[in-house]
Amino acid sequence: MKKTLLPSGWVKPRGYANGVAARGTQVYIAGQIGWDEEARFVSKAFGAQAEQALRNVVAVLREAGGRPEHLVRMTWYVTDKRAYLAAAKEIGAAFRETIGDYDIAMSAVQVAALIEDDALVEIEATAVIPD
Template structure:
């Protein structure tokens, strides 16, 4: 049976979806925008936004009883592929080898005009 994951330590859903779903021993997060859950603000730079998106992912995983060490797949959405290297610098600080499998794609636009959005699949 699937279970919705919800935490105040990450921004609330802005539509009809859950922050994450746990199914058996797997966790699927929704894409996390770089919104500070306390202030509702979004940082300006790609580095700060990447960090905040990953902190939001981390909070959801922890609420579900998991950690970033258990992430097996990430998807990174970028509004500009020219930000890839700077995003990657911050991203690499959050994961150890063996790194998760990853897709990184440029999209035309992200909600709230964010520069990055990140979703993950992890296990408990």
Template sequence: MARREGNPTPMERVNPHELAPPSGFSHAVSVERGRLVFLAGQTALDAGGRIVGDTVVEQFERALTNLVTALKASGGEAAHLVSLTVYIVNMEDYRSHAREIGAVWRRVVGRDYPAMAGIGVARLWDVEALVEVQGIAVVPG
């Protein structure tokens, strides 16, 4: 099993040759042991409860940072993410900024990717929100 640097939980990213090579996600992530942390969907809310950021990239960065903040408060770190779902209001806009979103991911989380899904939605709870991220982590111990 592959181990992430600084992560004592044995974790393996499974990307079978029979499937298309993943770009920005892993087909599956296998974990031997640890404590599950289910992370609620996070949008680009600031501490005052207001959506911040005008672009999907700005909002993705804030939402992902909020998710990692909740994970850290639970005793975990970004490297412990094993699954992430991204809810996207405007899929074309999101896809057209994929490189920038990838750079945000690397800056906030690192170079490894959990099992991921991107789902297009008509709108999110906060009408100003362009993106929401929800995750599952496995924290050692």
């Protein structure tokens, strides 16, 4: 069971949840970047890397027996805030196609660089698979 948390009187956020409460088996997914299963980057474009990183998150989650609706938290690390914002529509479409609803607690943080030089975005996630 997963419940989205929205304090009384708060405006519903667009594109994320302020908080999520859930019970079950916790799954911690390490930061995923925009490369494929053979560690090759799919593109140098921000939106394409974000889409692949989301697919990688789901692939790891499926290994635990989970599904996208079990995700409760994501942290996005981006190397360029402007590139992230410019790709917002593409990222939103990829998110809806890969993950579904925006009922996930999310944060986005701009960082100076990621460990893999060609990586533009890294997504860390937590899921709770109901008992």
